[in-house]
Amino acid sequence: MKQFDFIILGSGIAGLSFALKVAPHGRVAIVTKKDRAESNTNYAQGGIASVTSKEDSFELHVRDTLAAGAGLCRENVVRTIVEEGPARIQELMELGMKFSERDAPAEDGGKELDLGKEGGHSKRRILHAKDVTGREIERALLDAAARQPNIQIFENHIAIDLITGQKLGHAGANRCLGAYVFDKKGGRVWTFTAPVTLLATGGCGKVYLYTTNPDIATGDGVAMAYRAGAAIANMEFVQFHPTCLYHPKAKSFLISEAVRGEGGVLKTLDGKEFMDGYHPMKSLAPRDIVARAIDSEMKKSGAEHVWLDITHRPAQFIIERFPNIYQTCLRFGIDITKEPIPVVPAAHYQCGGVVTNVDGETGIAGLYTVGEAACTGLHGANRLASNSLLEALVCAHRAAKKVVARSLPPVDAKIPLWQSGEAHNPDEMVVVSHNWDEIRRLMWDYVGIVRTNKRLARAQKRIANLQEEIHEYYWNFIVTSDLLELRNIATVAELIVRCASMRPESRGLHYNLDYPQAKPDWAQRDTTLRKSETGGTPPPSQ
Ligand code: FAD
Ligand code: SIN
Numbered sequence: 001m002k003q004f005d006f007i008i009l010g011s012g013i014a015g016l017s018f019a020l021k022v023a024p025h026g027r028v029a030i031v032t033k034k035d036r037a038e039s040n041t042n043y044a045q046g047g048i049a050s051v052t053s054k055e056d057s058f059e060l061h062v063r064d065t066l067a068a069g070a071g072l073c074r075e076n077v078v079r080t081i082v083e084e085g086p087a088r089i090q091e092l093m094e095l096g097m098k099f100s101e102r103d104a105p106a107e108d109g110g111k112e113l114d115l116g117k118e119g120g121h122s123k124r125r126i127l128h129a130k131d132v133t134g135r136e137i138e139r140a141l142l143d144a145a146a147r148q149p150n151i152q153i154f155e156n157h158i159a160i161d162l163i164t165g166q167k168l169g170h171a172g173a174n175r176c177l178g179a180y181v182f183d184k185k186g187g188r189v190w191t192f193t194a195p196v197t198l199l200a201t202g203g204c205g206k207v208y209l210y211t212t213n214p215d216i217a218t219g220d221g222v223a224m225a226y227r228a229g230a231a232i233a234n235m236e237f238v239q240f241h242p243t244c245l246y247h248p249k250a251k252s253f254l255i256s257e258a259v260r261g262e263g264g265v266l267k268t269l270d271g272k273e274f275m276d277g278y279h280p281m282k283s284l285a286p287r288d289i290v291a292r293a294i295d296s297e298m299k300k301s302g303a304e305h306v307w308l309d310i311t312h313r314p315a316q317f318i319i320e321r322f323p324n325i326y327q328t329c330l331r332f333g334i335d336i337t338k339e340p341i342p343v344v345p346a347a348h349y350q351c352g353g354v355v356t357n358v359d360g361e362t363g364i365a366g367l368y369t370v371g372e373a374a375c376t377g378l379h380g381a382n383r384l385a386s387n388s389l390l391e392a393l394v395c396a397h398r399a400a401k402k403v404v405a406r407s408l409p410p411v412d413a414k415i416p417l418w419q420s421g422e423a424h425n426p427d428e429m430v431v432v433s434h435n436w437d438e439i440r441r442l443m444w445d446y447v448g449i450v451r452t453n454k455r456l457a458r459a460q461k462r463i464a465n466l467q468e469e470i471h472e473y474y475w476n477f478i479v480t481s482d483l484l485e486l487r488n489i490a491t492v493a494e495l496i497v498r499c500a501s502m503r504p505e506s507r508g509l510h511y512n513l514d515y516p517q518a519k520p521d522w523a524q525r526d527t528t529l530r531k532s533e534t535g536g537t538p539p540p541s542q
Contacts, residue, residue: 003411004029004152006403007178007194009159009221012039013134014371014392015200016141020095021400022196023150029192030151031181033158033481037138038216040202040372041389044134045256045324046118047099047126048393049386050085053115056123058082065387068120068286069380070508071523072234077358077377081387081394088393089127097140099127117261118385120286124261126386131256131322137389156184158481159220162197162228163415164364170413174229176367177411180418182479189418189479195408196366198399199225199354200392203372204492205252206485208347209444212244212254218485219492221373225354226491226531230362233375233528234352235492236500236510239383240449241348242266242290245341246305247332255308255325255343257385260284262321264310266294267340269303288382288509291345295449298344307340345449349388351379351509352499355528360399366408370395375526381508420479431473432482435466439486439493447497453514460497466490499527 005026008015019028032038051061061082066073093099104112116126129136145151159179166174178193201221205213226232243260245253260266260283266275278293279285285293294306310318315337319326322336329336353375360368371392378391442462446455467490474487505519506512 001191001193001415002029004192004194005196007031007192007197008200009179009198010039010200010202010371011036011142011153012041012200012202012371012392013137013141013389014373014396015198016138016145017393017396018198018200018370018400019151020141020144020148021397022404023148025404026150028151029194030145030153031157031159031179031192032153032155033184033220034216035155036142036153038214039138040213040217041134042138043212043214043254044137044389045131045254046258046386047116047128047133048089048389049118049121049125049384050089050127050390051082051125052086052089052113052127053123053125056125060122061125064120064122065378065384066380068382068384070288070382071518072380072508072526074377080358081376081378081391084394084397085390088390088397092137092140092393095140095144097137098129100130116258117284118257119260119281119284119290120384126258126261128258131258131324133389154181154183157181157190158184158484159201159224160189160418160479160484162224162367163191163193164228165413166229168413168415173365175365176228177413177415179224182481182484184481189420191415191417193411193415195410196368196403198360199367199369199373200371201373203350204489205347205349207440207443207489207493207496208238208448209440210244210344211347212241212252213348214252218488219350220485220488221369222350222353222495223488223491225362225367225369225373226495226529228364228367229531230364230367231355231528231530232353232495233355233526234381234499235350235495235529236503236527237351237379237381237508238347238496239287239349239351239509240291240345242287242294242345243308243343244346245329245332246344247334247342250328250332252346253328254348255341256322257287259308259310259322259325262310263313264308266290267307267309268297268301269307271307286382287385288511291449292511294345305342305344308343309340310336311338311340349383351375351381351383356395358395358398359402360395361402368399368403370399381510428477429482431469432486435470436482436486436489439463439466439489443493443496447493447500449511451500451510451512453501453512456497456501460494460501463490463494463497467494495529498529502527
């Protein structure tokens with residue numbers, strides 16, 4: 001049993017930002033399933049969208065976010081996050097984050113922040129650290145966390161499930177009391193308790209066969225929150241990034257949208273630009289449009305990829321602006337200053353998640369969710385590029401303020417220790433890896449960029465069969481992180497399919513050939529799911 005004042009599941013931008021804010025008020029446990037920097041945050045390339053230049057305005061950033069979100073964003077949430085962004089960016093810089101700079105105009109002198117451009121943005125507003133923004137964010141936040149004696153980080157510890165009053169049979173409103181956590185190296189399950197638990201477990205790219213996400217992205221937080229009775233919404237809106245490197249040896253390597261922001265152009269294999277046929281912003285159109293256009297071009301021609309060409313820009317500029325992309329592609333034998341880059345769309349970002357308000361409240365007392373695991377209403381049906389790091393910073397700050405002001409009573413309930421299955425049969429581990437592959441492939445084939453009712457129904461049936469098998473495994477066998485993650489990706493796959501099946505229209509990232517148009521009566525309507533047998537409290541009002 002380990003008792004804290006705050007438990008944080010995840011050490012990406014959301015978890016670490018929240019930890020730094022609450023650490024002066026109590027003892028903080030950060031539980032993270034691999035090493036502390038390993039997170040989606042660590043691989044972020046393009047940067048953080050925020051209004052910092054005289055040519056830009058909050059109104060324009062709000063407008064671009066709403067346009068990308070295709071009628072499903074919550075405007076009040078969008079305004080709050082956009083308007084509070086600059087103060088949070090300033091704090092991040094004070095903590096030690098170093099954004100790229102450039103020479104200011106001669107009349108001002110000195111340096112100013114270098115601003116990048118990405119799809120759907122009407123202005124240059126992306127603050128970045130060359131093309132390794134996320135790595136620099138993790139460095140700055142982890143350095144700051146190391147200076148805080150109240151923060152203890154548990155690496156290689158994977159949260160299994162949330163502990164709630166409802167699961168323990170307590171009467172009254174549901175309350176989160178902590179989490180069961182598996183120590184992967186020590187091989188045992190710990191009971192962590194605290195009055196406040198933050199889910200900052202990120203997204204679920206690994207539910208799909210091809211993704212830009214690292215291996216940690218298995219949707220654990222959404223699956224745990226669902227099992228605990230929280231409301232989950234809008235999981236059908238999986239964002240496919242248009243440009244993942246296509247190479248047999250490259251696993252999940254993103255080619256940042258910033259490359260198109262600096263002039264990179266999409267072309268078919270015979271060298272023709274094709275985006276002018278799809279959107280006036282061409283290669284810099286919002287992501288849902290670009291990903292679908294590439295998918296359609298590939299299907300039309302039978303090609304396995306398209307080209308992204310930035311060779312018309314000076315080599316020196318490309319190497320300085322995109323050092324990581326340049327070096328990585330070079331390792332695969334592609335000199336991006338001289339030849340086009342082979343790219344394909346891949347699953348990238350989960351716009352839905354645990355329903356929260358802008359303060360991270362979930363409807364279960366003591367349980368907060370921030371970052372990619374949350375669905376605040378900022379992204380709507382399609383996230384505007386580089387708005388997710390911004391959302392995590394703003395909402396972590398607001399959630400921390402809320403929990404500190406609220407001061408929930410300590411956990412004094414008697415909590416049973418974890419009961420694990422005893423069987424251990426390494427031969428059967430092949431079933432776990434087979435089921436992993438099967439889910440990821442069927443999600444790619446049936447629930448990808450373009451969907452149909454028939455494919456969704458087929459996916460739902462197969463996932464239900466797999467879940468039955470996983471359920472049996474889960475209760476009989478000794479816990480392993482592969483098994484825990486398998487159970488979670490199966491749950492998240494089910495949630496994606498069920499949300500997709502609930503929406504009888506096409507909107508933003510959800511495109512169903514059986515309903516190719518958006519329906520006005522579905523604007524502003526979320527697809528919300530809650531595990532029926534747990535009942536639960538209504539989701540917070542946004
Ligand atoms: P993460 O950063 O993913 O952190 C999740 C943490 O939770 C990790 O530490 C993980 O180990 C831990 N965890 C998960 N499950 C468990 C569990 N069961 N137990 C314990 N720990 C657990 N967004 C932008 O705004 N701008 C960009 O330029 C940008 N570029 C991107 C590039 C790439 C390649 C990718 C993959 C994403 C990019 N995104 C970008 C999206 C953005 O990086 C993420 O949405 C954001 O970093 C999510 O932050 P987070 O803190 O919510 O989650
Ligand atoms: C990118 O650099 O293209 C990723 C930006 C994002 O996902 O917001």
